[in-house]
Amino acid sequence: MLTAITGINWGDEGKGRMVDLLSEDYDVVVRYQGGNNAGHTVINEKGKFVLNLLPSGILREDVVNVMGNGVVIDLKHLHGEMGRLREAGIKITPANLKISDRAIICMPYHVQQDCLEEERLKDAKYGSTRRGIAPVYGDKYMKKGIRMGDLLDSEESLKAKIANIVEWKNLMIEKGYESEKLDAEEMFAWIKEYGYELKDYICDTGLFIDKAAVNGKNVMFEAQLGALRDIDFGIYPFTSSSSTIASYAPIGAGVPNRKLDLTVGIMKAYSTCVGEGPFTAELFGDEAEHLRKAGNEYGAATGRPRRVGGFDVLASKYGVRMQGADEIALTKLDVLSYMDKIPVCVGYTFEGKELDVFPIGEKLENAKPVYEYVDGWHEDISGCRKLEELPEAAREYIKYIEKAVGCKIKYVSVGAEREEYIVVPD
Known part of the structure; x- marks a missing residue:
């Protein structure tokens, strides 16, 4: 079984929590794109963990975790993330973590370039996390690029590659942005300090995953961010710099010869968005602040307050189609329990005309939300473990969303803990 776990919206849908939950039935968990610019928060019996680069399956001892060729790796950040997990008692060895020899390294100059460009853009900035993701891609x-496999070559070969790239990069850093000149020796020292310790983890992960599939192993592909942050199909240019789409999973994992058996789309019971860009369903004022606090909506990687809104039907229906979702995991339903009436963005208008599909360009930037309010349940649902235990209004809300996006809701999260979820019967 080859399964992709992907985001339906702008990211921060709760993918890490669902990967941690569902990975119990999988042998291999693979991150196939993105860098350390977003975080997956997982809470289980071992504690609370924020994972930026490592696959969420790392919290299960019997799962092999893979960082695929589509991932960009900040070596210093990975060093720190692995160290924090080990301090918490999480075992990380070359047996349960494998890093693609084709994955690109996110260098310090990528981070520097990212920051310099955001500062140059000023009020027109893209809302970058300033972690070097766009420059490295x-x-x-x-x-x-410098790939992880380059760390396995001779020092002379690696130094030569770094020197050539630094000479080219200085044309932009030093002469373009008029910032401090890069030093090739410093870049090599950085790689040696944080990268050489990972040599035993680097391998042909595509070959490993392909053999696992041949042997009937269950493989899960874990996406970072959601469909609306995809470089091609998202709210361009306010997107990530990689493909967050499920169909890219086999490519970013190193097995383009393989086809997915199942795609599980992760979708919040309301909408959130970190950073800049169009967010039509956005709520403001007290209504937004109450929802933000109830959902603890602050970025796992950056700590930035997330923009919030009601469930967005048009955006979610589009995300389901882009991901080719076979079933949905609906997260954070419990957050809405404080509401008497629940806001739902049922559509958009542009220049007074109703839009029937998720738009791009000027139409998206200037679209106005059409809101309706549905009945809430106003009671704690975190103890519910069966669909019939939910209040009738909560069950009706699930049916409403399922019909609106045209995809079966299979899982419903009613709390942050690993066991706080409901499997919806077929």
Whole structure:
């Protein structure tokens, strides 16, 4: 079984929590794109963990975790993340963590370039996390990247690659942005300090995953961010710099020869968005602040307050289609329990005309939300473990969303703890 766990909306849907939950039935969990610019928060019996680079399956001792070729890796950040988990008693060895030799390294100059560009843009900034993601993906496609496999080559070979790239990069850093000149020796020292300790983890992960599939192992592909942050199909240019779409999973994992058996889309019971860009369903004032506090909506990677809104029918229906979702995991339903009436963005208008599909460009930037309010249940549902235990209004809300997006809701999260969820019967 090859399964993709993907986000339906803008990211922060609760994918890490669902990967942690569902990974019990999987042998391998693979991160196939993205870097350390977003976080997956997982709460289980071992504690609370924020994972930026490591696959969420790392919290299960019997799961092999893979960082695929589609991931960009900040070596220093990975060093720190692994260290924090080990301090918490999580076992990490080359037996349960494998890093693709084709994955690109996110260098310090990528972070520097990211920050310099956001500062240059000023009020027109994209809302970058300033972690070097756009520059490193840009360099990857300009064929100016350093790959994890390069760490396995001789020091002379690696130094030569770094020197050539630094010479080119200084044309932009020093002469373009008029910032401090990069030093190739410093870049090599950084790689040696944080990268060489990972040599035993680096391998041909595509070959490993392919053999696992041949042997009937269950493989889960874990996405970072959601469909609306995809570089092609998201709210461009306010997107990530990689493909968050499920169909990219086999490519970013190193097994383009394989096809997915199942795609599980993760979708919140309301809407959230971190950073800049169009967010039509956004709520403001006290209504927004109450929802933000109830859901503890602050970025796992950045700590930034998330923009919040009611469930967005148009955006979610689009996300379900882009991900090719076979079933949905609906998260954070419990957050809405304080409401008497629940806001739902049922559509958009542009220049007074109703839009029937999720738009791009000027239409998206200037779209106005059409809100309706449905009945709430106003009681704690965190103890519910069966669908019939939920209040009638909560069950009706699930049916409403399921019909609106045209996809079966299979799982419903009613709390942050691992066991606080409901499996919806077929």
